[in-house]
Amino acid sequence: MKQLSRLSVRSALFILLVLYTAYAIGPLIWLGSMSLRTTSEIDSSHYALPNTFHWWKFHEAWANSNYNNYFWNSVFVATTSVLVLVVIGAMAGYCLARYPFRGNRAVFFAIFSTIMLPPQITVISLFQILVKYGLFDTLTGLTLVYIGVQMPITLYILEGFFKRIPRDLFDAAKIDGYGDFEIFWRIGLPIAMPAVVTVMILNFILLWNEFLYAVVLITSDEKRTLPLGVQKFMGDQFSDIGMVATGAMISIIPVIIAYAFFSEKIIQGMTAGAVK
Amino acid sequence: MSIWYRRESNGQWPIIALFVGPALLGYILLTIYPVLLTIYNSFFEIRPRNAAAFIGWKNYAALASDRTFWLAVRHTLIWALVAPVLEVVLGLLLAVTIYARAPLGRFFRVAWFSPVLISYVVVAIMWSWLYNYDWGLVNAGLRALNLEGLQRSWLGEPGTALWALIVVDVWKWTGFHLIVCLAAVHGLPQEVIESAEMDNCGWLGKIYFIVVPMLAPTLIGLLVLGFVGKMKVFDLVWIMTQGGPLWSTETVSTYVYKRAFDWNTFDLGYPCGIATVWFAAILLCVILFTTVFRQREKLEY
Numbered sequence: 001m002k003q004l005s006r007l008s009v010r011s012a013l014f015i016l017l018v019l020y021t022a023y024a025i026g027p028l029i030w031l032g033s034m035s036l037r038t039t040s041e042i043d044s045s046h047y048a049l050p051n052t053f054h055w056w057k058f059h060e061a062w063a064n065s066n067y068n069n070y071f072w073n074s075v076f077v078a079t080t081s082v083l084v085l086v087v088i089g090a091m092a093g094y095c096l097a098r099y100p101f102r103g104n105r106a107v108f109f110a111i112f113s114t115i116m117l118p119p120q121i122t123v124i125s126l127f128q129i130l131v132k133y134g135l136f137d138t139l140t141g142l143t144l145v146y147i148g149v150q151m152p153i154t155l156y157i158l159e160g161f162f163k164r165i166p167r168d169l170f171d172a173a174k175i176d177g178y179g180d181f182e183i184f185w186r187i188g189l190p191i192a193m194p195a196v197v198t199v200m201i202l203n204f205i206l207l208w209n210e211f212l213y214a215v216v217l218i219t220s221d222e223k224r225t226l227p228l229g230v231q232k233f234m235g236d237q238f239s240d241i242g243m244v245a246t247g248a249m250i251s252i253i254p255v256i257i258a259y260a261f262f263s264e265k266i267i268q269g270m271t272a273g274a275v276k
Numbered sequence: 277m278s279i280w281y282r283r284e285s286n287g288q289w290p291i292i293a294l295f296v297g298p299a300l301l302g303y304i305l306l307t308i309y310p311v312l313l314t315i316y317n318s319f320f321e322i323r324p325r326n327a328a329a330f331i332g333w334k335n336y337a338a339l340a341s342d343r344t345f346w347l348a349v350r351h352t353l354i355w356a357l358v359a360p361v362l363e364v365v366l367g368l369l370l371a372v373t374i375y376a377r378a379p380l381g382r383f384f385r386v387a388w389f390s391p392v393l394i395s396y397v398v399v400a401i402m403w404s405w406l407y408n409y410d411w412g413l414v415n416a417g418l419r420a421l422n423l424e425g426l427q428r429s430w431l432g433e434p435g436t437a438l439w440a441l442i443v444v445d446v447w448k449w450t451g452f453h454l455i456v457c458l459a460a461v462h463g464l465p466q467e468v469i470e471s472a473e474m475d476n477c478g479w480l481g482k483i484y485f486i487v488v489p490m491l492a493p494t495l496i497g498l499l500v501l502g503f504v505g506k507m508k509v510f511d512l513v514w515i516m517t518q519g520g521p522l523w524s525t526e527t528v529s530t531y532v533y534k535r536a537f538d539w540n541t542f543d544l545g546y547p548c549g550i551a552t553v554w555f556a557a558i559l560l561c562v563i564l565f566t567t568v569f570r571q572r573e574k575l576e577y
Contacts, residue, residue, distance in 0.1 A: 095295030125313035148306025209395030
């Protein structure tokens with residue numbers, strides 16, 4: 001009897017989990033299926049699965065609705081920021097973790113505390129500053145801003161990792177006659193690779209999806225990143241649901257592919273700021 | 277050891293400057309300078325092609341009687357207080373369920389986390405379709421259940437729009453809280469849970485008497501993190517409703533954006549004032565939370 005009730009609780013729970021899963025990923029699957037159907041097919045039945053896969057829609061959006069342009073802009077901005085961030089962040093994180101100089105903690109907390117700044121406190125004056133220096137509406141300007149925005153979390157994660165590396169390792173290298181920069185480059189950085197990869201993935205996904213700074217700092221169509229492009233396309237082709245879905249899919253496919261391969265690493269990276 | 281270390285660091289300022297310099301420079305130019313500039317600007321009226329005119333506290337005085345601003349504050353606070361609680365509670369329940377060794381745990385984990393990775397623009401478009409009056413899934417579901425009377429234009433009515441947006445937010449972020457809770461539950465000492473099992477403690481009892489108290493620091497951390505995050509909410513609102521209908525979803529962030537870049541008031545000083553006030557409010561909340569919770573932690577030990 002007890003066995004039976006336990007079994008029924010188990011299966012009730014399992015059904016609940018399945019329902020929640022449908023709620024969590026159902027909309028995404030629906031979007032994916034719409035991206036392969038034409039708008040007239042969708043209009044006749046909104047929740048059907050595709051009969052024929054209209055792959056040409058992806059080519060159409062890519063080539064004729066400027067998605068190739070948005071895509072490469074996003075790639076440029078996100079990759080450049082991620083690379084600069086990881087180099088600067090790793091150097092600073094390493095130094096703050098390893099050299100107990102005066103003001104060390106002050107520097108760390110000053111940078112780290114900006115993690116909670118609301119973006120509005122900087123976005124208006126960044127707009128003014130970029131206009132002043134001719135960087136408004138340029139990908140370079142947006143990249144610079146992104147580097148500033150993601151610096152605190154980058155530093156926080158990397159500093160934490162470098163701090164956990166036993167000091168003996170560095171002392172041994174010192175005795176072997178390595179210079180400061182060599183120790184960082186040959187020993188610190190390779191050991192910190194897991195944290196470096198985590199930080200790179202985290203920053204890449206956050207910046208790939210970033211919207212607020214982009215919408216303020218970019219105005220011309222040929223400089224739009226993917227989120228802006230998708231939003232503009234939605235505004236222009238409001239009724240062409242099928243194509244809007246295709247465009248939206250183009251913007252999330254890279255993230256989905258990355259997630260399929262590195263799901264654990266990505267989950268770890270995204271929650272790195274919250275787990276202490 | 278420490279003397280040796282200090283002596284060493286004295287000769288190393290050039291190295292330290294080289295390592296920390298770039299990050300510090302970026303921090304000063306891209307964060308500190310803009311923040312100070314915004315605060316400074318809030319005392320000016322700044323119109324294009326005019327010199328900025330100093331107006332003292334006028335922006336702040338105007339803010340105090342700006343009804344739209346207070347509406348925006350109300351909506352943002354509702355969002356920041358309700359959404360994190362829903363997300364953390366739901367996340368914790370799901371975490372405990374997976375921990376109770378449901379089959380396919382790994383698959384569920386990956387599936388539930390996926391909304392976190394999708395950009396707000398795509399989430400917003402998808403959900404405005406789900407909320408569509410004629411063919412959106414929400415109304416279609418109500419029709420299927422013979423509840424035609426409950427159908428409405430979820431984003432188009434002032435009474436429901438804000439809550440419809442909060443549901444989307446909860447959809448996107450529950451997976452995040454779930455993962456963090458799951459890691460924390462796995463970190464609990466095995467003996468405690470086993471001993472509760474021996475005492476014939478029920479499933480809900482286990483959560484209430486053991487998991488919640490032991491995870492309190494994590495849960496509070498998540499709530500604070502969620503609160504601070506929602507105080508900034510912009511993307512979802514901007515893409516789905518632009519603050520409408522009738523200001524019913526206006527948040528502080530969207531109002532700042534409107535006043536700065538969207539309305540033809542063309543004055544950058546006033547939105548800087550709003551941003552400064554909001555920055556101070558968030559700062560105050562964070563300080564309050566940390567002192568209150570630190571105090572309580574002290575009492576417990």
